[in-house]
């Protein structure tokens with residue numbers, strides 16, 4: 001689908017690519033599962049498996065032992081279902097239920113997460129039978145995003161008691177689990193209280209950061225996403241990078257002191273500078289906000305760097321649509337030539353650091369990976 005191979009074959013080796021370490025992905029899932037031994041460990045595979053390819057991500061995690069997969073939309077769920085035909089693979093749809101989505105859920109055996117009274121009504125109409133088709137319920141506990149508030153949760157509990165609604169799990173979502181925040185504790189208290197309306201029903205609260213908050217947050221099912229994909233390797237020992245983004249050097253040149261490099265002449269050259277021009281840009285999801293020298297900066301911003309010829313090298317000037325410049329003056333004269341691959345994040349450059357340099361989070365870098373970037377599974 002999102003692969004330039006469908007546009008041009010054979011594919012040039014110089015196009016950007018993201019190498020996906022299948023062993024690291026499976027290992028990260030197992031690491032999180034080991035942290036919550038009393039719970040099932042699921043996986044968020046929405047947004048095309050955080051940009052890496054949902055079908056392949058889902059297959060890899062199923063083999064690792066995962067049985068619970070979360071997508072945002074029913075259409076995403078139907079794609080994952082094609083990859084996971086085993087009946088013990090549960091696929092949950094987090095949002096957007098309407099009659100078409102409900103029909104797709106029935107057809108592809110997906111469980112909708114019901115978050116509004118409308119969702120419940122739509123699912124009851126589409127899913128009626130005896131017993132009614134199961135669904136997850138989402139409770140609002142303080143994020144003010146999606147979920148049933150207390151009155152609606154009570155109404156849902158009445159339906160369950162009447163045998164008119166079948167609930168496999170009640171869940172909620174933490175707003176600030178990645179920050180030392182009292183909000184998580186408060187949300188947990190609300191979740192405890194509201195979930196008693198559904199006695200005996202399994203519960204789920206934790207995303208990746210929630211898993212790290214400890215056993216009080218694990219309940220019966222966890223829903224990690226970003227940690228599986230190596231976006232939070234600094235948060236827990238044993239997590240490893242999964243995605244390594246690389247692109248080819250297309251030209252090497254020497255520019256003179258006093259000249260400038262790139263759009264807007266944003267990078268004035270204070271010395272004679274050797275520049276490697278690399279075929280990756282913001283159209284590939286390498287954000288322009290992650291531009292290098294000459295771009296307005298802010299306190300504590302990590303220096304935007306790439307990795308080339310076994311060294312970290314500065315990104316120079318503005319990232320353009322299809323190209324990025326690297327300052328390779330400090331490398332040996334013959335260290336770099338056309339066709340060499342530069343890494344923009346992954347094994348050698350932490351994605352957390354690249355995200356911080358662009359004023360964003362690893363989630364946005366991964367899910368923004370463009371269609372020209374080949375997903376190469378290793």
Ligand SMILES: *Cc1c(COP(=O)(O)O)cnc(C)c1O
Pocket residue numbers: 044046094173206207208209223224225226227
């Ligand atoms: C995206 C999402 C997750 C996974 O979150 P991470 O922070 O990536 O671990 C879990 N639950 C819900 C409801 C989500 O929307």
